Amino acid sequence: MIQFFHVYKAYPGDPPVLSDINLSVEKGEFVFLTGPSGAGKTTLLKLIFCAEKATKGQILVGGRNIARIRESAVPYLRRNIGVVFQDFKLLPHRTVEDNVSFTLDVLGVPRAQARDKVHRMLKLVGLEHKADSFPLRLSGGEQQRVVIARALVNDPTILLADEPTGNLDPALTVEIMDLLTQVNVRGTTVVVATHDATLLSRYQKRTVRLERGQIVSDEDGVKAARRMVV
Amino acid sequence: MSALAKTRYFWRSAAVGLKHSPFVHFIAVTTIAIALFAAGLARGGARVLDNLLASLGGEVEVTVYLSPELGQDEAHGVRGRVEALSRGQVSLVPPDAAMARLRAELGELGEALAELPENPLPATLELRVPPDQRTPEALQALARQLRALPGVTGVDYGEAAVERLTAIARALRFGALVAFAVVLSATVVIVAATLQLAIYSRREEIEIQKLVGATDRFVKAPFLLEGLLQGLLGAGVALLGLWAFGRLVGPTLGSLFAFLLGPGVGAPWVEPRLALELVGAGCGLGLGGSFVAVGRFLRV
Numbered sequence: 001m002i003q004f005f006h007v008y009k010a011y012p013g014d015p016p017v018l019s020d021i022n023l024s025v026e027k028g029e030f031v032f033l034t035g036p037s038g039a040g041k042t043t044l045l046k047l048i049f050c051a052e053k054a055t056k057g058q059i060l061v062g063g064r065n066i067a068r069i070r071e072s073a074v075p076y077l078r079r080n081i082g083v084v085f086q087d088f089k090l091l092p093h094r095t096v097e098d099n100v101s102f103t104l105d106v107l108g109v110p111r112a113q114a115r116d117k118v119h120r121m122l123k124l125v126g127l128e129h130k131a132d133s134f135p136l137r138l139s140g141g142e143q144q145r146v147v148i149a150r151a152l153v154n155d156p157t158i159l160l161a162d163e164p165t166g167n168l169d170p171a172l173t174v175e176i177m178d179l180l181t182q183v184n185v186r187g188t189t190v191v192v193a194t195h196d197a198t199l200l201s202r203y204q205k206r207t208v209r210l211e212r213g214q215i216v217s218d219e220d221g222v223k224a225a226r227r228m229v230v
Numbered sequence: 231m232s233a234l235a236k237t238r239y240f241w242r243s244a245a246v247g248l249k250h251s252p253f254v255h256f257i258a259v260t261t262i263a264i265a266l267f268a269a270g271l272a273r274g275g276a277r278v279l280d281n282l283l284a285s286l287g288g289e290v291e292v293t294v295y296l297s298p299e300l301g302q303d304e305a306h307g308v309r310g311r312v313e314a315l316s317r318g319q320v321s322l323v324p325p326d327a328a329m330a331r332l333r334a335e336l337g338e339l340g341e342a343l344a345e346l347p348e349n350p351l352p353a354t355l356e357l358r359v360p361p362d363q364r365t366p367e368a369l370q371a372l373a374r375q376l377r378a379l380p381g382v383t384g385v386d387y388g389e390a391a392v393e394r395l396t397a398i399a400r401a402l403r404f405g406a407l408v409a410f411a412v413v414l415s416a417t418v419v420i421v422a423a424t425l426q427l428a429i430y431s432r433r434e435e436i437e438i439q440k441l442v443g444a445t446d447r448f449v450k451a452p453f454l455l456e457g458l459l460q461g462l463l464g465a466g467v468a469l470l471g472l473w474a475f476g477r478l479v480g481p482t483l484g485s486l487f488a489f490l491l492g493p494g495v496g497a498p499w500v501e502p503r504l505a506l507e508l509v510g511a512g513c514g515l516g517l518g519g520s521f522v523a524v525g526r527f528l529r530v
Contacts, residue, residue, distance in 0.1 A: 049441070051441070072445070072446075075440070075443045075444060075445045075448075076443065077443075078440075078441065078442065078443035079442070079443035083441055083442075089434065089437070089438055089441075091434065091435055091438065093250075102438065102439070102442065103442040103443070105235075105239045106439060106442050106443055106444040106448060107443070108233065108235045108236040108239075109235060110234075110235045111235060111238070114235075150442070154442075
């Protein structure tokens with residue numbers, strides 16, 4: 001589903017943010033990207049949804065080489081990728097329902113059909129009763145659930161989450177992670193960037209560790225969790 | 231994908247945008263309205279100038295000198311041909327009438343003319359040229375044709391005066407065109423700058439749209455519609471202003487300057503053609519301004 005071949009990313013005048021990244025994520029897999037701040041987790045995610053371009057190397061997403069993708073083709077690639085941000089990126093003057101249907105507006109889905117899909121998605125994330133609320137009236141966990149609903153409403157094949165629990169307390173963190181696991185069980189490939197070690201030991205998923213822009217380990221969930229305990 | 235759903239979304243989004251930053255949009259609409267009002271006034275001024283030139287041009291007469299050998303009937307024959315060629319009004323001035331006119335113009339000195347052994351003045355044709363032939367080129371061509379007629383010895387039409395008048399009119403029109411272009415360019419810049427403020431306040435929305443897969447065209451469309459609406463509103467305000475100007479100031483101007491500017495000064499300031507032109511220009515300004523403004527916010 002996602003493949004990196006000798007990928008580099010550098011900004012002029014700075015040391016490389018990512019160096020010689022080789023990575024393969026299978027369809028339907030759940031992968032944690034972990035490592036300290038500045039390790040390159042966010043940049044790696046950005047390369048997948050074309051918010052950044054690789055300096056060198058090839059990236060395949062769904063069999064398509066996005067290192068050579070035309071600018072005009074990027075929107076169509078992004079329609080297959082849901083993205084969840086640590087800072088939510090919700091529109092404060094729009095209701096929860098409008099925020100979630102935003103993705104469907106872009107796709108030109110008729111209003112009635114969009115409303116059905118949005119309500120199904122809000123039900124999935126447990127926020128059906130908050131459809132008419134505004135984001136600033138919601139708790140952090142609820143806001144993040146709205147973001148997840150927005151990311152999933154058009155049934156993307158990949159869900160990328162960049163520190164999705166970074167701003168949440170432990171109880172809400174579990175709530176969000178359970179939701180992401182549930183999404184993965186439904187068949188969506190999920191890649192979560194986090195530096196929260198407790199998540200890795202609790203959820204025991206494949207864990208790719210980045211340090212100073214390089215992959216230093218790539219272990220299955222049990223192994224990674226064991227290492228966390230040690 | 232439904233085109234109808236997208237169109238609905240664009241209009242809804244444009245309406246939300248107008249509601250979202252009313253002050254910024256008010257400034258853009260006012261700027262467009264002022265520019266178009268000035269353009270409308272300039273068009274009115276140009277029309278008055280045309281009337282003035284036409285009335286001055288009407289003073290220019292072509293004088294055709296006839297051969298002294300021509301009899302009365304032959305002179306009338308030449309008159310008919312001149313009339314047919316020029317499509318203007320031609321009057322025959324026989325030698326005696328020309329002498330009487332000269333005597334009257336000379337006053338007391340005119341009595342000296344009685345000493346002449348015979349009338350030296352030839353019969354002439356005085357031609358009032360129709361408006362479409364009052365350009366230097368047309369007059370020159372007409373004079374050439376008239377000189378070639380049998381029985382015509384000379385043609386005089388005040389060539390230098392006509393050329394000077396036309397040159398002045400051309401310079402004024404060119405100046406007005408340059409001023410108009412400068413005003414329009416400045417308006418596009420101002421509208422773009424004000425719209426950028428409105429778009430800046432919605433940059434988060436644009437960023438999210440791009441991240442969920444919106445194409446540049448999709449992101450631009452509501453902003454272009456906003457620009458279009460602003461242009462239409464601006465044109466409407468300008469037309470209203472011109473109409474009010476025509477009603478309130480037009481009659482006073484007409485009565486003050488009718489002697490100089492001719493009857494055209496009292497014509498209505500807002501005509502259907504001008505209204506269409508201003509609406510078109512308003513749409514162009516709004517679209518141009520928003521196109522310039524939205525371009526720089528699309529790089530996500």
